Amino acid sequence: MSLEQFTDRNVQQHYFKVDIEDYPETGWDRFKQVVKRGLSGELFVGLWVVMREMIKFDIHTVQYPKEKLPIGPRYRAVHEMQRLFESGTERCIGCGLCEKICISDCIRMDTRIDENSRKAVTEYTINLGRCIFCGYCAEVCPELAIVHGPRYENTSEQREHFILFEDMLTPIDMAIKGEQKEYPGFGAVTPNEDARVKKTPLAY
């Protein structure tokens, strides 16, 4: 692009005027317009177009509760609490970072020191009515314990569904069978992790 073209600020240079007919002035002109439009076959083009679509039967309906459109892997919808692969225990260590960072103040957690002197989560709720799905909680979580899952239906008949730790936590049987979907976003285990990781050279 030459400088001359670049500095040309006349943005309308490629515009062209649509060919608009003159508005009919007299009654006779209006009559001619009606006859022209009525007999020009445009009405029948319209008829043909809808008939063609009906014959082609190219239906675009998604029957929503039964069928769902595939959703992007990083789509940020209702939260899920993940479990550890090996033991099946929950990953959340109760650090409280998600609660701290939550800008809409919808996460509440309570922790205690359990019998093994480890921090354990006693209460964990997310008020989905307030959550704006910004994703900070998932980004900040050092353990990849809270992620955004693909479940995007937020309606419910009961307030209690908005939302408890147990509801979000991967069911233990699913975790044992290895059906827990890993969060493919930031910080996640990459698909070819096993090949990429080198063994620590301990045998000097």
Added chain:
Amino acid sequence: MDTAFIIETLVKIVVVLLVFSALAGFGTYFERKVLAFMQRRLGPMHVGPYGLLQIAADGIKLFTKEDIVPSGVVGPIFKIAPVITAATAFMAAAAIPFLPEFTLFGYTVHPIIADVNIGILYILGVMAIGLYGPLLGGMASNNKWSLISAARGAAIFISYEVVTGLALLVPLMIIGSLSLLDFNEYQAANGWMAFAHPMGFISFILFWIAAFAETGRTPFHLVANDHEIIDGFGTEYSGMRWGLFFIGEYANMFFISFVMAIVFLGGYGDGTVMGALGLLLKVAFFFFFFLWTRAAWPDVRPDQLMWLCWKVLMPLAVINVVVTGIVMMF
């Protein structure tokens, strides 16, 4: 009058009432499906296989919904208006031969309730009285949109009644009878009215256009134009009163399709089984065309509609009648 005749007539009345009330339900289902397919949707799918039980679901809903008579309406008139619409639509059916006559267990059945010798005039008259349904309903409702709709309805019905009448004059002049059976017999002998004479074709087109206004269908759907005046005269109605308006509209569509097929497209022809099937096919086509245009064409403005009626269709119809008269003189 012998007993057999009375019983036969009563049975025919009941059959027509039942069949066309049910057809109104099927018509809504069919309309929703056809419109959906033309717009690449599926339409009703959840109630029953392919949404087939939607008709029953709609019926149950209409019958069990609370029947609200809002405050401020003129009660008796508000209540009677839907009855007028449905009743006049079904009264018009009296003079329509739905099928050729056939013999059932040795008894010859004439599938026409009353072969009156003023048949087509009677149908036109009674269908014109159907105007009182939307008019009274809209005016009795305490609602400005209903009032506008009533005014529009009156203007359109009366205007297009003129075109309908003038368009029907041409076949009347050619055939010289008002009975629909005579129309059918004439066309069985001389070919279809719409194609045998050029005047017949013009009046067929005019009548077809006017039929859209008479039944209040898109593109002349100004009586209950959803996007301008909410639901027009039906805004305040609920439950089965609204349903009666609906039944009336669909029955009207079917009956005017029958009239078009019998007057202009040969009716049932020579009265064989194929002829009867042909009549039903023609009616089905006209009904489908009502739905087809609804998917394809936009609504016109009221002033455009009246303009079309009084400055295009009416002069055309008059010229058509005059030309027919001149042709018949020589």
